[in-house]
Amino acid sequence: MSRPGTVLVLGTGQAGFQVAASLREEGFDGRVVLVGDEPGLPYQRPPLSKAYLTGKADANAVRLRPDKFFAEHRLELRAGERAARIDRAGRRVALASGEAIPYDHLVLALGARNRALPVPGAGLDGVAQLRTLGDAEALRGRLDAARQAVVVGAGFIGLEFAAVAAARGVAVTVVEAADRPMARSLSPAMSAFFRGAHERQDVRFVFGATVVRVLGGEGGGLATGVETADGRRFPADLVLVGIGVVPNAELAAEAGLAVADGIAVDEHLATDDPAISAIGDCARHPCRFAAAGTGPTRIESVQNAVDQARCVAARIAGRPAPYGAVPWFWSDQGALKLQIAGLATPHERAVVRGDPAGGAFSVFCFREGRLVGVESVNRPLDHVLARKLLANGIGLAPEQAADPRFDLKAHASVPRAA
Template sequence: MSSDQIVIVGAGHGGVQLAASLREEGYDGKLILLGDEKDLPYQRPPLSKAYLKRATPEDGVLLRGPDFYPQNRIELALGERAVEIDRAARRLHLKSGQVLDYSQLVLATGGVQRHLPIEGAHLNGVFSLRTMEEARALRGWLETAQNIIVIGAGFIGLEFAATAASQGRKVDLFELADRPMARAVTPQTSAFFAKAHTAFGVNLHFRSSVTAIKGENGKVSSVVLSDGTSLPADMVLIGIGLVPSDELARASGIDAPNGIKVNERLATSDENVFAIGDTVYHYNTHRGAEMRLESVQNATDQARTLAKLLVGKPANYDHVPWFWSDQGDLKLQIAGFLDESDKIVLRGSYEDRAYSLFGFKNGALTGVESVNKAGDHMLARRLLGEHILVTPEFIADPASDLKALVRPRR
């Protein structure tokens, strides 16, 4: 395989993990990892929490140290953007004018923040939070801003709101839906976090939106709400979800109906082009449907699976989806899916700020939401991943020993 050259487009969690796993699996060909940012590849989750609080230095969020790449013969090309795939010639054209040949091409392009099409969205002091560059700028503004507007009550918006409120800032958060994290969690967990954020000092506004952002001398000064009222604003964070970065694939004729579509081998409609991570539209065995998953777990587990496949080893991507979000002193962890559950069983206590919700559909466990219950989360991943049978009645009984379900039998 020494004449092979694998090119990975995207130096996020998935791309870096794939490069590392390829070497671990014995791939000996040339390996090129492209990143369109100039920073060394880094973790994204801390950007809205520990990094903003200055509790973590920049080198503390790196995915790998700077020596890792040369030591593993990974050619790291930063600040390079792929602009065209010549599928017939197996060549990748870069914005810099460079052309790379490939034996296999992997698209780990992730996603970009969804644009909010309103007046003033590009004023100085209006941010999204996806990149290290954005986090640096946001952290600087956060030191002096007093009136902060957050648009969107997803993970990023809520994580940032909790961080800003903990630093004594006035935070108003606006969400079109009637509850926080409406697409990701049960109504019960939404209600719990709404109450918690109010206690953190965040002013929550549901079924409400910002219709315009006003500025003075090019800098944000206020926002106009859907009811016509105006609020002062020193800075605005927009967190209304991601759009898959699939334009490179679509331009080359690769099938991308809602992100880049892949088969069970993580191959696209071109057998020499593969895709992993947030941008991938795949059949999820735990969901029983095609979907995109925006999570670190999905990106890294797909990367490990693809590494095996590319070196000729058998592998299937059937990992249990899991997610997490740290908001204030609350750690939310989710395994599987609860949105289609017909029965929800509570273990723990909302009042004690430590609980798990077990979701069942037709008597089968489909997912678990946990707050400050890391043990329950790890157990849930075992139950779902190993298809261990458990009943709602067993979960509902506080005397039940959940660990006995996964304890090795003698």
């Protein structure tokens, strides 16, 4: 059963695209308008720091769908347009161009933007970031000429870039404030494995160091390196900043919606205005996989964007259901593929399954005696089975996870206990 009217989607990333596509799959027959400030057709972000950067994929290959898909499904794509203000009383959104678009339901899929490095010199030429196709294009050009790169932040993006740069013969130094890579997301065991793997590719890590200045720029010149709080200097002709993101929640806040590091939504992904939903990187939702007491959760991933988009599209089409998909993530770093199921932070116990020395293992993480997350490298079957265990609430003991003879596949296939 479709309900007529206009659904306006702000944001043309993975979440915005998916909600529009899913509305049609759900049989919604009304008007669907997609507004986003990036030019061109919606595209996938994950390949930008991987295949696109290495030149294996071009702009066409990262597009989610061709032009014709939008026309055939009557999805009105307004690329390169910025939304300026939400008029909740009048149910319309004013664009920066002055035009106003009316809506019956508004979906905020505004995404996030990269956190800027808050130090002098951060605006110098030669300081780069990586989030958009435009960023990736610019970075690809710079990488051709780079000899020494400093990566600020040992998170997923920083390390994906470091692996690509090192493979091209660039001398890479990663400067990180924490004492290990991907500390916010990974168990110490998996973190240590990735540190070793990157070091074997000649990536150098500097932990416990905070960048206080980007050097260079004299006479309008390029960045020449960074300086850390302890006075050390690391020369570079390219500085890549990957220190996390800030959710794009300003439009919602200005419209009086509840915002706290992301737009607050309920279990149906509705904001405190029932005519407005928020999904993807910009939304903070009550997540059944998060640790008790941590409050609503904001997740930055393709899976979260896509599954939340589907949930909202189904609700608009008249089939509401609370959101409850298992979070999963992946990161390609050089030849290694890291896969994560669940939200493993924090956890009290971590057990290893497989062979870390041989580069194929998983870390099963337990919180209050329950399996909450599994990190895998070159163990794709563990990852898939972990998602099944978590989705179906199938219990697993740490001893079972650690026992190589324990048949995880058979265990994951056991029907859920009533």
